[in-house]
Amino acid sequence: MDELTRWRRAVVAWAAGGAGAGTAAVTARELAGGQVRTVVLVEGSSDQVALEALATRHGRDLGAEGVAVVPLGGATNIGHFLDVCGPPGLGLPLAGLCDVGEERHFRRHLERVGLGSGLTHAGLETLGFYVCVADLEDELIRALGAGTVQEVIETQGEWRPFQTFRNQPAQRERPVEHQLRRFMGTHSGRKALYAQSLVAHLDLDRVPRPLERLLEHV
Incomplete structure (x- = not known):
């Protein structure tokens, strides 16, 4: 396991709290400086x-x-991670990505830790x-077009499951873009x-x- 992965895991454990949070905090602090x-x-x-794959297409290795x-692990956890990585904790430079429906959580906690008003x-x-807007899947579907996204589904061997999904009563009358977006969230x-x-x-000229x-x- 490389040190950046170790650092990421330590940060997740620290943000989660509990019995191992203290040890995780020590590990995260030790690794942060050089990594x-x-x-x-x-x-x-x-x-x-998505972000790491796009970086690779641009010839970059973010790690x-x-x-x-x-x-x-969900937008509502933003406060815990800002406490760990932001001014109250490690004080590292930050950036981020969220869905429009979760923007309020990001705004509130960024302001709480002193990163804006x-x-x-x-x-x-x-x-x-x-x-x-509305989420990553929606952005990618609009950038590629529904036809191309369906071709990708077919190459993944999931054309039949997608057709079964879109024929469900709740999906039949919905636009194909909506069906595609919902289909991507149906399985872990x-x-x-x-x-x-x-x-x-x-x-690359049509990146969301x-x-x-x-x-x-970054």
Whole structure:
């Protein structure tokens, strides 16, 4: 296990609290100095996969650059990770990515730890935090187009499950873009699988703005 991965795991354990938090904090502090230049806080593993895959397509290795992408395990955990990685804890440079529905959590806790006041959407971007509308999957589907996304589903061997899903009564009348987005969230690990695959098919001139701007920022 490389040291950046060890650091990321220590930070997650520290943020979670509990009996092992003290030891994890010591480990995170010891490793942070020489390994971490910037911490990117994202809602889940699919966001991490997408950002790292896009960086690779641009010839970058975020880990080698000291950019640690840390999944929060849900946007409501942002406060714990800001306490650990931000001014109250390690005091590291921060950036991040969230869904529009979770923007309020990010704003509130960034302000709480002293990283802004009365933050607007533009204010978040000034800090390096970018918002997906409505979420990462929606951004990628719009960038690629529904036809290309369905081709990717077919190459993943999931065309039949997708057709079964879209024929469910609750899905039949919905736009295909909505069906695609919902399908990606139906099984554990599917969002991350498609984050990788869809980024691989992106035209680099049509990268969703939040991903593009975040990668430029770090």
